[in-house]
Amino acid sequence: EPEVTQTPSHQVTQMGQEVILRCVPISNHLYFYWYRQILGQKVEFLVSFYNNEISEKSEIFDDQFSVERPDGSNFTLKIRSTKLEDSAMYFCASRIAATPYNEQFFGPGTRLTVL
Amino acid sequence: GIQVEQSPPDLILQEGANSTLRCNFSDSVNNLQWFHQNPWGQLINLFYIPSGTKQNGRLSATTVATERYSLLYISSSQTTDSGVYFCAVERSGGGADGLTFGKGTHLIIQP
Numbered sequence: 001e002p003e004v005t006q007t008p009s010h011q012v013t014q015m016g017q018e019v020i021l022r023c024v025p026i027s028n029h030l031y032f033y034w035y036r037q038i039l040g041q042k043v044e045f046l047v048s049f050y051n052n053e054i055s056e057k058s059e060i061f062d063d064q065f066s067v068e069r070p071d072g073s074n075f076t077l078k079i080r081s082t083k084l085e086d087s088a089m090y091f092c093a094s095r096i097a098a099t100p101y102n103e104q105f106f107g108p109g110t111r112l113t114v115l
Numbered sequence: 116g117i118q119v120e121q122s123p124p125d126l127i128l129q130e131g132a133n134s135t136l137r138c139n140f141s142d143s144v145n146n147l148q149w150f151h152q153n154p155w156g157q158l159i160n161l162f163y164i165p166s167g168t169k170q171n172g173r174l175s176a177t178t179v180a181t182e183r184y185s186l187l188y189i190s191s192s193q194t195t196d197s198g199v200y201f202c203a204v205e206r207s208g209g210g211a212d213g214l215t216f217g218k219g220t221h222l223i224i225q226p
Contacts, residue, residue: 101145109156
């Protein structure tokens with residue numbers, strides 16, 4: 001069964017460093033998402049991406065974040081200058097279409113620790 | 116934005132017991148999903164259920180969209196059912212909006 005994959009599973013970085021989190025969505029899916037979950041809290045939407053551009057973004061997704069689909073398979077989230085509060089689990093998700101509505105499929109997550 | 120409230124926040128049961136988890140939401144939705152977050156932090160998709168009833172083994176779910184709530188039933192609980200259960204919704208007309216998650220129900224099944 002097709003699945004969303006994410007790399008790395010764990011990433012440790014120093015404050016101020018740039019990190020890139022990678023995701024491979026399901027191959028025929030058209031909509032891509034990033035979510036964040038700070039330890040012990042609920043999952044929060046960051047950004048959605050369709051047709052090579054951002055569709056929606058939350059207040060969390062400020063100028064230090066960017067997303068890119070550099071090729072036909074990968075979808076990346078870049079954090080330019082990491083802060084301690086960026087420590088969280090980051091989930092990638094994809095869906096085949098937005099209309100008709102259907103489910104989003106989530107990857108296993110990347111646990112980011114900023115020291 | 117849309118509000119999602121889950122209850123109870125915590126639930127401790129003995130193995131073999133049945134449980135009902137509730138999700139209330141504040142607006143019309145086109146997408147509702149239930150997830151189980153396992154001890155490794157992975158979100159396991161349990162149900163995609165914007166309306167109606169579905170069953171998968173010991174788990175079933177019902178969404179009454181007109182009354183803006185969904186229920187997740189777990190029967191004959193096992194210790195492996197422990198974890199956090201999240202309800203997540205996507206508002207109607209949202210297009211590419213992301214899911215809005217509730218705070219979850221933390222379920223502990225004791226042997």
